[in-house]
Amino acid sequence: MQLTPLNRVLLLLGMVTAVSTVQAADPIRIGVSGPFTGGSSPMGLSMRDGVRLAAGEINRAGGVLGRPIELVERDEEARNERGVQVAQELIGREKVVADLGFINTGVALAAERFFQQAKIPVLNNVATGSVITHQFSPPQYPDNYIFRVSASDQIQAHMIVEEAVAKRKLTKVAILADSTNYGQLGREDLEKALAARGLKAVAEEKFNIKDTDMTAQLLRAKEAGAQVILTYGIGPELAQVANGMAKLGWKVPMVGSWTLSMANFIDNAGVNGEGARMPQTFIQEGNTPKRKAFIAGYQDAYHPANGRIPSPVSAAQGYDSLYLLVAAIKQAGSTDGPKIRAALENLNQKVEGVVTTYDKPYTHDNHEAINAAVTVMGEVKGGRVVYAYKEDMK
Amino acid sequence: MNILTQLVLSGMALGMIYAVIAFGYQSTFATSGTLNFGQGEALMLGAMTGLSLTGEIMGGPYLNYWLMVPVVLVIGSLQGLVVEFLAVRPALRIHSEFGWIMSTIALGIIFRNVAENVWGRDDVPFPSPLPTTPVHILGANILPMELGVMVGALLLMGLMELFNRRTLYGKAVVATSSDRGAAGLMGIDTRAVIAFSYALSSLTAAFAGVLIAPITLTGASMGSVLGLKAFAVAIIGGLTSGMGAVVGGLILGIAETTTGFYFSTGYKDVPGLILLLLILAWKPNGLFGRAAVQKF
Numbered sequence: 001m002q003l004t005p006l007n008r009v010l011l012l013l014g015m016v017t018a019v020s021t022v023q024a025a026d027p028i029r030i031g032v033s034g035p036f037t038g039g040s041s042p043m044g045l046s047m048r049d050g051v052r053l054a055a056g057e058i059n060r061a062g063g064v065l066g067r068p069i070e071l072v073e074r075d076e077e078a079r080n081e082r083g084v085q086v087a088q089e090l091i092g093r094e095k096v097v098a099d100l101g102f103i104n105t106g107v108a109l110a111a112e113r114f115f116q117q118a119k120i121p122v123l124n125n126v127a128t129g130s131v132i133t134h135q136f137s138p139p140q141y142p143d144n145y146i147f148r149v150s151a152s153d154q155i156q157a158h159m160i161v162e163e164a165v166a167k168r169k170l171t172k173v174a175i176l177a178d179s180t181n182y183g184q185l186g187r188e189d190l191e192k193a194l195a196a197r198g199l200k201a202v203a204e205e206k207f208n209i210k211d212t213d214m215t216a217q218l219l220r221a222k223e224a225g226a227q228v229i230l231t232y233g234i235g236p237e238l239a240q241v242a243n244g245m246a247k248l249g250w251k252v253p254m255v256g257s258w259t260l261s262m263a264n265f266i267d268n269a270g271v272n273g274e275g276a277r278m279p280q281t282f283i284q285e286g287n288t289p290k291r292k293a294f295i296a297g298y299q300d301a302y303h304p305a306n307g308r309i310p311s312p313v314s315a316a317q318g319y320d321s322l323y324l325l326v327a328a329i330k331q332a333g334s335t336d337g338p339k340i341r342a343a344l345e346n347l348n349q350k351v352e353g354v355v356t357t358y359d360k361p362y363t364h365d366n367h368e369a370i371n372a373a374v375t376v377m378g379e380v381k382g383g384r385v386v387y388a389y390k391e392d393m394k
Numbered sequence: 395m396n397i398l399t400q401l402v403l404s405g406m407a408l409g410m411i412y413a414v415i416a417f418g419y420q421s422t423f424a425t426s427g428t429l430n431f432g433q434g435e436a437l438m439l440g441a442m443t444g445l446s447l448t449g450e451i452m453g454g455p456y457l458n459y460w461l462m463v464p465v466v467l468v469i470g471s472l473q474g475l476v477v478e479f480l481a482v483r484p485a486l487r488i489h490s491e492f493g494w495i496m497s498t499i500a501l502g503i504i505f506r507n508v509a510e511n512v513w514g515r516d517d518v519p520f521p522s523p524l525p526t527t528p529v530h531i532l533g534a535n536i537l538p539m540e541l542g543v544m545v546g547a548l549l550l551m552g553l554m555e556l557f558n559r560r561t562l563y564g565k566a567v568v569a570t571s572s573d574r575g576a577a578g579l580m581g582i583d584t585r586a587v588i589a590f591s592y593a594l595s596s597l598t599a600a601f602a603g604v605l606i607a608p609i610t611l612t613g614a615s616m617g618s619v620l621g622l623k624a625f626a627v628a629i630i631g632g633l634t635s636g637m638g639a640v641v642g643g644l645i646l647g648i649a650e651t652t653t654g655f656y657f658s659t660g661y662k663d664v665p666g667l668i669l670l671l672l673i674l675a676w677k678p679n680g681l682f683g684r685a686a687v688q689k690f
Contacts, residue, residue: 039615041515179660206660210619212411212610215404216654216662219397236517236611247528248400249535268519268611310516 027070028063028335030055030325031090031099033111034126035078039209039234042263042310043103047126048073049302050318051100053294054326056301064326065333072096076107083107087114096120097335100321103314105129106181112136116145119337121328121344123147125321126314128257129185130154133367145341147367149321149355150313151281151375156257157189158196159279160230163377164255165197170228174203174221176214176241178233186232186257202226207237214244222250231256238276239268246272253277261378261385263310273380277388280378281355281370282316284309285386287393294319294354308384320353324361324369327351400534401651407540409647410547411610414602415624416631416639417550418595423633424571425584425591428482428494432502433599434621436477438614439505440470440600441607442513445520451513459523463604470600471593477501478592486588502617509614517613524608539608546605547643550598551636567591571634626670632683641681645669 032051034044051071059068072094076083083102090096091114098121102108108127115122116136122145124132130153136144164170175190177183187204194201202224205217218241221229229245229252231238238260245251253275259265260278269276286292298315299307309315328343329335344362351358361369379388387393418433430436446452447462457465481501485493524538558564569577570587578584603617610616627646631638646666654662673680 037510037515039515039517206658208619208663210611210615212620213404213408213651215401216651217659219400219655220659223397236613239517240611246526247535247537249528264517268517270519 025063025067027068028065028329029070029072029094029096030322031094031096031101032071032073033076033083033086033090033099033101034103035107036073036075038078039236040078040103042235043126043314044075044078044101046309046311046314047101047103047318049298050315050320051125051322053297053301053315054319054322057297058322058326064329065335069322069326076111078104078107080106080110083111084114087111091115091118091120097329097337098123098325098340100125100318100325102127102132104182105132105185108132109135109181112146116141119143119145119341121145121147121325121337121341123149123321123325125149125317128153128156129182130189131185137367138365143338143341143364144367145337147324147344147362147369149317149324149369151258151279151370151372152368153186153189153257154192155370155372155375156279157186157193159372159375159377160190160255160257161193161197161199163277164228164230164253165194165199168228168253170253171199172202172225172227173199173230174205174224174226174228175201175230176205176207176217176221176233177231178237179206179208182234183232190230190232201230207233207241209234209237211237212240214241215248217241218244218248218250222248226252228253228255231260233257234259235262235264235266236268238262238265239273242269242272242276258313258378260380261311261313263308266380266383266385269380274382276380278378278385279375280313280385281375282313283376283378283385283387284312285393290352291354312385316354320351320355320358320369323351323353324358396533397655398652399532401655402648403531403534403536405648405651406644407536407543407609407647408650409627409643409645410540410544410640411602411606411620411643412624412627412646413639413643414543414547414550414605415599415620416628416643417547417554417636418599418602419625419628420633420636420639421554421591421595421598422482422588423628425567426482426486426570426574426588428486429498429625429633430474430477430482430502430592430595431495431498431621432477432481432505433595433624434617434619435502435505435509436470436473436596436599436617437603437606437620438509438617439473440466440596440603441520441612441616442509442603442614443469443600444604444607445518445612446513449518449521451518459521459604463601466600466604467597470603471597473505473600474593474596475589477596478589482588482592483585506614506617513614515614517611517616520607520612522608537609543605543609546601547640550601551640554636563590626666629680630666630670630673632680634684635680635682638680638682 074086076086102124103126177187203221260276332339332343356374376392377388378385444466481497528535627642631642649665
């Protein structure tokens with residue numbers, strides 16, 4: 001047979017693929033979905049890099065069930081409709097065995113139903129909306145495939161109110177929340193946490209994404225006599241809130257959801273953001289050997305600016321989520337969705353993560369791996385997030 | 395502190411931000427009847443190049459704020475020429491009524507994506523050239539940079555009026571805006587005038603960008619909402635009047651802050667937009683706009 005140059009190349013390619021499929025075992029494909037572009041991307045990219053870091057370590061140690069892990073990463077741009085497309089693509093075409101990700105509560109609520117229907121477990125590692133893990137909970141659904149490795153808004157709202165009302169004795173509170181799903185669901189959780197203490201906010205104000213002027217919101221809070229501002233929003237607008245307070249010459253403490261730790265809040269607010277407090281599952285301080293190794297590994301691999309992880313919480317939860325999933329796959333001895341779910345709900349071995357050591361994190365009815373005891377209060381100090389209370393540094 | 399004074403002052407500062415962006419829409423509409431819907435992106439490019447020169451994001455600082463401004467103006471006007479050449483000239487040549495709408499939007503998206511890849515996707519702080527401690531006026535607080543924006547907007551308006559009325563080039567622009575065909579017959583190179591107006595438009599946008607960046611958020615997506623609000627201002631004030639942009643900006647800005655305080659912060663954008671609808675119904679050319687007489 002006469003071989004043309006093109007045919008020769010094709011033949012060679014064919015031989016190479018044949019050889020490689022024989023040598024390597026079939027990889028286990030795991031979906032990673034999050035916003036890798038746009039305003040939420042610092043969280044999405046930190047989460048992805050945390051997952052990649054864990055995948056690299058696991059693969060170097062021989063993979064799981066003798067097979068390497070392959071991550072199938074997809075950008076859902078923090079858009080609900082794109083999240084739905086990505087979910088369908090990961091399930092139908094990419095045939096992933098599980099999915100890690102979801103930063104935005106709205107996207108999570110829209111997209112996770114497809115995984116639930118396909119009986120493919122999801123480890124939700126950043127989004128915090130309280131309802132996320134209850135969308136498909138029993139008894140309406142026999143089995144819930146949605147798990148979480150982040151502090152739900154319920155936990156956070158409780159901690160925020162406790163910090164302001166119980167610890168600092170500031171009972172006149174104002175709530176400032178953005179107009180997204182995230183901000184408004186968070187506002188409801190704050191209201192409930194306040195109501196549990198018999199309190200009601202003296203002012204509840206709203207702002208939009210990309211708003212630059214917060215005068216009206218802050219003046220209303222001030223006129224109502226607020227002693228503290230509780231926030232539910234994302235970094236850039238929260239920075240405008242802090243800057244707006246400085247402009248009005250009105251300084252009250254800011255306590256809010258974990259997003260007050262975002263680099264774009266700390267940088268844009270500068271000195272005005274100092275002292276802001278927020279619940280954190282992970283603070284970039286190497287106070288245990290495991291955490292130290294994680295931070296060093298992240299810095300070596302991704303060289304973040306000034307050595308500061310853009311969103312340490314997202315990176316740590318992303319890292320832990322893959323270890324939890326791998327432990328479940330190992331225990332199940334299979335990549336079958338229902339078996340992984342059953343193993344997650346009954347993990348025999350402790351899983352050592354950077355947020356905490358997970359000891360039976362999930363049961364059939366509880367799909368929250370992180371509770372209030374694991375979550376600590378962080379504070380912006382010197383342009384970084386540090387522990388607000390020294391006794392939490394354990 | 396006097397609440398109303400504070401709301402009006404903050405609203406004025408916000409309105410002047412909208413006004414300086416709105417000027418950019420006006421200059422191209424005057425000459426060619428087209429608008430650059432990538433105005434928000436021109437603003438963003440001005441702010442981001444300015445930040446690259448005065449900030450630390452690209453290994454700087456290379457220049458101080460005041461020396462950076464002329465460089466940004468030059469880059470801004472070049473960007474305007476690119477927009478005119480790629481998006482507007484082909485549409486005008488084939489007498490396409492609406493081709494320029496899609497093509498300027500498309501170019502805007504391209505500029506934004508390029509900026510995301512060059513400068514990243516995050517909002518970053520822009521070092522303020524003026525002190526950041528507020529000053530007290532009439533019992534209210536205002537940032538020195540907000541006063542700077544007001545002065546800048548009025549200066550820009552004055553310069554535009556002076557240019558149109560006193561200089562030969564300005565007269566060519568005015569002639570082209572009144573009747574492009576007749577101006578061409580009088581020996582005015584109308585194509586060059588249109589190209590020039592795009593350069594001027596992006597120049598004002600770039601100037602607006604470095605002017606407002608120290609008080610707003612600076613990032614690849616900063617232009618999207620501001621560009622849209624400024625467009626509403628240009629419509630309220632009238633697309634042919636520099637005065638209109640300033641008054642329109644003040645109306646929208648003060649409407650936002652006062653509604654936010656006295657009514658509800660959830661509805662603060664509504665009165666401005668209702669006003670927009672009313673003005674479109676009763677004075678389609680805006681409060682200060684001249685009606686163009688169309689003869690066929």
